[in-house]
Amino acid sequence: MTDRPLSKRERLKIDRQEMPTSDAAERSRSFTEVNVGFTEQIALLEAQRCLDCKRATCVDGCPVSVDIPSFMGEIERGDLAAAARILFADNSLPAVTGRVCPQETQCEALCVRGRKGAPVAIGHLERFIADWARGHHHDDVAAVEPSGRRVAVIGAGPGGLTAAGELSRRGHAVTVFEALHLPGGVLSYGIPEFRLPNEIVMDEVRRLEALGVQIECNVVIGRTYTLEDLQAGFDAVFVSVGAGLPMFLDIPGEGLKGVYSANEYLTRINLMQSYAFPDANTPVLHGDRVVVIGGGNVAIDAVRTALRLGAHEATIVYRRGRNELPARVEEVSHADEEGVRFQLQVSPLAIEGNDERWVTGVRCVDTELGEPDESGRRRPMPIEGSERVIPCDTVVVAVGTRANPLLTSASPNLAVTNRGYLIADDRGMTNLPGVFAGGDIVRGSATVILAMGDGKRIAGTIDEYLHATAVTIDSHRRRVMSEKGLGTW
Amino acid sequence: MNDQQNTWVMAASGHEVITNTQLSQDVHKLVVTAPRVAAARLPGQFVIVRLGDGAERIPLTIADSNAENGTIVLVVQAVGKSTSDLVGLSAGDHIHDVVGPLGRPSDLVVEGTVVCVAGGVGAAVMYPIAQGLAALGADVITVLGARTAASVVYADELAALGELILCTDDGTAGRTGFVTDALADLLGKRPAAVVYAAGPVPMMRAVAAVTQPRDVRTIVSLNPIMVDGTGMCGGCRVTVDGKMRFACVDGPEFDAHGVDFDELDDRLGTYREFERQAMTHVCRSAG
Known part of the structure; x- marks a missing residue:
């Protein structure tokens, strides 16, 4: 690149810039955002570290293929x-993904600067x-010629x-049906304010509305309308309802008072603002x-939220080790x-309660890690004689989700796997013509960016279909x- | 939060309260505009309403509907801050969010005699079920109980569907005593194919205890704590036949003989202290 002032050698000399964060002791008691964000000066320095590789491998690591070297x-x-x-142009929700993507396993994992030192x-x-x-x-917003076609999207x-x-950028009239009273899905009810402020999600939604996307909250497809209604009223349907149902451990004591699913705990706090009770x-x-x-992002969100609600002890109990934690490194x-506190290689046996x-x-047992299981992760094996009780007054179960039967049970013609997930072909189309599906309801519990990648890719195939x-x-x-x-009409 | 200003919320909001009628000291009947719900609802289903900014999501059975007018009927007992706010609405006020219909529709069993047992405000939960049964030609007998004559609701509506046996704890109306006594007497005289029950948990537990030894199939409509109503939060989990079920997507109706009523009753008390605090907060703000 001739218009870049720095030589490769000069670029290589610049160290990776740290993300400024708010003070750990203070922030652990408040819901303000942890990452403060780069200043323009820091951003410039960091961008100068990019070597503008001819073969930009970082882009291969991005589920929505952002043209990283150009930006x-x-x-x-x-x-x-x-x-x-x-x-x-490549990413509909960059303020969101810039905060919640696991970059260390995606774009940044493939950055050549990471081979020797830190990736950009x-x-x-x-x-x-x-x-x-x-x-x-x-x-x-660029004016697009309306195509005259209508697409329904299930789940905001x-x-x-x-x-x-x-789809809206391609001129199609899009209506998004959302079951909750606010759009955003997991971005609104799940990911906490200190990691992804709700206002940012709402801004992104407003931007989509400015493109002409209509969002209808409080509509449950499978109940308020059926999939068949939408097939009749729209030229194509995209099912992106997420996985939904929280899993429990099937251990004694999950019906005690003080036991939450992570979904319920986080929804009460993030969506319903119960931290402000009784004003909310x-x-x-x-x-x-x-x-x-649990040890995923949702578990870490829940435990950090517990601190912010005033817990003196907030503990992760995870049956594998630190290296196996599925949560983002950051x-x-x-x-x-x-x-x-992290209680690693510890497996829960029962939740105990009083009269x-x-x-x-x-009640827990320590584990040692055996041979890798079918998921490729080492299988935790209980160590005999290591049983003990971790005292607590609240338990949050964050061990994943399973397919929500609400839509599929109302549409028996829709093909599902034996675990209730939708079956889609490589275009993202289900067995019903014009009905497409993507995200967690097809792939099982995954990440925000993988759902977005599906949304982007399948919007393309819906466009072709139309x-x-x-x-x-x-x-x-x-x-x-x-x-x-x-x-x- | 300033979601009142957001267009996507406004687009789906504006559920006008058409009428608000006081049925007893603390029970009100609200007729609310919700055309999509009115068009789709079936007996046994419910809605979740959210009054506005900062308000709770409250599950309420759809007691009745008029698809032509696009209205639904909600019967609300003021037991805490949120329900008190709801019954305090006047005609012309708006409920910000109404989502539904939620839950699986009732399994309407039309064979032999069907006994519907309802306690207190459970009468409004039972009404659409009894209505659905009667419409299908079932022989419906309703056993309706309340603490005292003044707290009886939906008696006329239920009487219009078939025989009504009214009971009050203090004997001020109908026979004196609990619905379970009347039910036991009834089942002693006339065989019933199925019993439906809706009301306070102790009542539903007692009904199950009456019907189980007689081997009469019994269906209860449960009312656990709930947030989203679409299966997402798991707060409404109940134990039925030893298995965890979610009342919002698997229910709200379950086979009474398999329900762990002790757990349900206990979990309903999770936020008792908070309710007290909320009411005190209101009194202070008002005072």
Whole structure:
């Protein structure tokens, strides 16, 4: 690159810039965001570390294929608006992914700078540009010729919102149906304020609305409308309902008072704002000693939330070791700094309670790691004689989710696996013509960015499908649309 | 939070309260605009309402509906801050969010005599079930109980569907005593194919205890703590036949003889202290 002032050698001399964070002791008692964000100066330095590789392997690591070297180049040139245009062209929710993507296993894992030293902080720079764009009311709304086609998206989570944005940019009229009273899915009810402020999610949603996406909250497909209603009223349907149902451990004591699923615990706090009780009316138990069972991002979110609600002890109980924790590395290190206790290679056997059926502790056993199991992770084996009770008053179970039967049970023609997940072909189409599916309801519990990757990819195949099929507005369709209140033509 | 200003919320909001009728000291009947719910609902289903900013999500049985007018009927007992806020609404006020219909529709069994047992505000939960049964031609007998005459609700509506046996604890209306006594007498005289029950947990537990030795199939409509109502939170988990079930997606109706009522009753008390605090907070703010 001739327009870059620095030589490769000079670039190699720059060390990876640290993300500024708020003070660990203070932040562990408040819901303000932990990562403060790069300044323009830090961002410029970090962008200068990019070697602008001819073969940009980092892009291969990105589920939505962001053109990383180009937006790095624009940051370096100081044209932040141009950087934002590049970013938004590939990624509908960059302010979100810049905060919650596991970059260390994606783009940054493939950055050549990581072979000797630290990779370029691609995620932090993505967040920097997305936040800059929010502050500068940058929008990428370009007038598109309306296609005259209607697409229904079920679920306003990361996958659905991404697909909605992509389809809308291609001129299709998109309506997103959301069961909760706010859009965002896991971004709203799950990921806490200190990691992803709700206002950022709502900003991203407003941007999609500016593109023409319609979002209808409080509509449950499978109950309020059936999938068949949507098939009649729309030219294509994208099912992105997430996995949904929380799993429990099937151990004694899960019916005691003081036991939550992570979904319930986080929903009460993030979506229902129960931290502000009684000003907000939804209560949540403020545990003094909280045990969170699990080692994924959701578990780490829950345990750090417990600290912020005033817990004196907030403990992760995970049956494998530190290296096996599925959570993002940054979250684990933030949790460490904040004083979260990790009981690793410890497996829960039962939740114990008192006469009034309030939780008093978790009976556990230590484990040693055996041979890798079918998931490729080493199987935890209980160590005889190591049983003990970890005293606590609140238990949060964060061991994953399974498929929600609500939509599928109402649409028996929709093909599902024996575990209830939807079956889709390589275009993302289910066995029903025009009905596509992606995200957790197809792949099982995964990440925000993988759902977004599905949303982006399948929006493309939906677009192809719409071009290949004729517009049919027959009397049946008109009748369903008007009778069901699904809009008029 | 300023979600009142957000267009996507506004688009789906505006559930107008058409009428608010006081049925007893603390029970009100609200007719609310919710055309999509009114068009889709079946007996046994419920909605979740959220009054507005900062309000709780409250599950309420759809007592009745009028698809033509696009309205549903909600019967609310003021037991805490959130339900008190709801019964305090006037005609013309709006409920911000109404989502539904939720839950599986009732399994309507139309064979022989069907006995519907309801206690207190459970009468409004039982009404759509009895209505559905009667519409299918079932021989419906309703046993309706309340603490005292003044707290009886939905007696006329239920009487219009078939025989009504009214019971009050203090004998101020109908026969004196609990619904379970009346039910035991009834089952002693007339065989019933199925018994439905809705009301306070101790009542439903007692009904199950009456019907189990007689081997009469019994279906209860459960009312556990719930947040989202779509299977996502698991707060409404109940133990039925030793297995964990979610009332919102697997219920709310279950086979009474398999339900762990002790656990249900206990878990309903999780936030008792918070309820007290919320009410005190209101009194202070108002005072």
